[in-house]
Amino acid sequence: MKRIIQISITGGKGGTGKSFVATNLAILLAKKHDLLLADLDLEAPNDHVLLGIDKLHNKEDIKVFLPFIDYKKCTLCGICAKICDTGAIFMPPKNPPIVFPRLCSGCKACYYACPYGAIIEGGHVIAHSYLTIIRKFNVSFKLLTGILRPGEEHVPPGLAIIKRKARDLAKEILLIDTGAGTGSSISIALQYSDLVIAVTEPTPLGLHDLESILKIVNGLGYRTWVIINRYGLGPIDNHLKIMKMYGVEKYFKIPYSMDAVKSYIQGIPIVAYNPDSIVSKSFYDVYQVLEDEIL
Amino acid sequence: MSSSDLIEIVIASGKGGVGKSTIAASLAIILRNSGYRVVAVDADAEAPNLHLVLGINRWDRILEHREGRIGFVRDDKCIYCGYCYDSCAFGAIEEKSGRYVINPWICEGCFTCSFVCPVKAISFKYNVLAGYIKIAYSTPYKFPLVSSEIKPGRPNSGKLVTEAKNLGRTISSGKGVIIVDAAAGIGCQVIASLAGSHLALLVAEPTPASFSDLKRIHKLTKHFGIPSTLVVNKYDLNEKFVSEIIEYARKENIELLGLLPYDDSVPKSMTMGKPVIYAYPNSDITKGIMEIANRLLTIVRNWKSWRLEHIPEKIEPFIPVIIKPRSWVR
Secondary structure, three states: OOOOEEEEEEOOOOOOOHHHHHHHHHHHHOOOOOEEEEEEOOOOOOHHHHOOOOOOOOOEEEEEEEEEEOOOOOOOOOHHHHHOOOOOEEOOOOOOOEEOHHHOOOOOHHHHHOOOOOEEEEEEEEEEEEEEEEEEOOEEEEEEEEEEOEOEOOHHHHHHHHHHHHHHHOOOEEEEEEOOOOOHHHHHHHOOOOEEEEEEOOOHHHHHHHHHHHHHHHHHOOOEEEEEEEEOOOOOHHHHHHHHHOOOOEEEEEEOOHHHHHHHHHOOOHHHHOOOOHHHHHHHHHHHHHHHHOO | OOHHHEEEEEEEOOOOOOOHHHHHHHHHHHHHHOOOOEEEEEEOOOOOOHHHHHOOOOOOEEEEEEOOOEEEEOOOOOOOOOHHHHHOOOOOEEEEOOEEEEOOOOOOOOOHHHHHOOOOOEEEEOOOEEEEEEEEOOOOOOOOEEEEEEOOOOOOHHHHHHHHHHHHHHHHOOOEEEEEEEOOOOOHHHHHHHOOOOEEEEEEOOOHHHHHHHHHHHHHHHHOOOOEEEEEOOHHHOHHHHHHHHHHHHHOOOEEEEEOOOOOHHHHHHHHOOOHHHHOOOOHHHHHHHHHHHHHHHHHHOHHHHHHHHOOOOOOOOOOEEEOOOOOOO
């Protein structure tokens, strides 16, 4: 079995700098290693935007299961509607079930539950994945991007498919950028991590959501580091207490600086845009410790 | 009760961290101070922060939300066939030193594994705690706050959001304004926030990432046929880009409510646990928020006619992409 190292960037709160950290670390890591960056924020994927990539390549449909009723076999027993957790199968009185594709999560429980084999396997495209080779900033690496079709709501099964794809495609390092949030879809993105880096900000909001995400990572039992982004904006005493409580191994500070904002707007990661900035220097520190302790 | 007695305003952005909760808190306060009945709903169940921006840390009621199941493999019965591992759509089943283990942070309890297991080795824990709905009836701002909060690692946060919103509607008795602070993204939580709402207030900052997400969230509001307004936050970070966003808004019939500057008062007021309009009443951002609130008040006062002018001309229905099995006949 091939051994890949999975490093996952997460944070709970939106806008703390997850993609900012992921894209900058990607560039530093890709100098010496074979790297796949997986943007698993299906709802609002932005890694390609931050890398200044206009066009994504190698589009693929992400299909999940969708039930179709075999009307010849259906006895109107209603078991499929009963087993469905998401209300995607409706049983009108004395009529065969009706399926609402958007509500279906694709779990396939109805397919197995039907005693009469009256459910046929169909599919439903909920997202797309793209695999783009990035050759920029004097490095080269692969970017896997998952993009949800606007209007679809059940992210987890589609996310699980793209995650599996990322694990299959990665050769040496898999760097994962998760979405905002603390629900089960974040757990799917974090699953099998060798290291989780939670990005937070020095505000009570960042603190609150950091604690939620640390609960998950702690429960999953993965090694955890924290990056305090926009350091200097407010106190971090309580952040440090929470981090200790949840067994965070290390933390890094990325100072608040207009340099970061400028690079972000340009679509050029700061380590490439302004290598001498104090922000870039903080990224080199994180990279060096990764190199020494994880890789 | 006619629907025009109640206006539900959803603050959404696609991208996280652009200022939804700060804007939601301030607007709720100003609308209340202008004489409207207000209920605030925190619909970001996976990262609920509105109470922190409002400095609310006491709840009058905390309701447990229990739903769903978590499966576990019984080692005494398991024959290690791996059918469960192959069948789980969520990848929740892991192989750990020769055993199959269901990851409780991922499992939704859908029963699929228990159906494929030939020896009935999978059992379930039922009625799992999925999250809370917290209610503060009396707040210093004279409006109630309903907050949804998922238990970390649990699925279906959208269901919790729907419950919190329904509770907010009940508390409002069908009158006044409900301010819904939505989650980042465009998934189930945001769809639950938009469902049945009347007006979307979209927040963007002048960065390519936020603009990209603004277009995605606006696609959703169009699916729902909800008229949209826009606030550009931190506009002075990149003034050149602002015109591009405004141009997009104009083309899409999104009414621009105003621009807000980047202001250190915002993170400072968060640390104080005070809404920025009270913590820094003379700051630039407070002035900007007041102007935006005035425009919003004009819309709320003239709701019926404004709505007619701004409702999307045609609803762009969501069309799922379906792959029919070959053997299937209607």
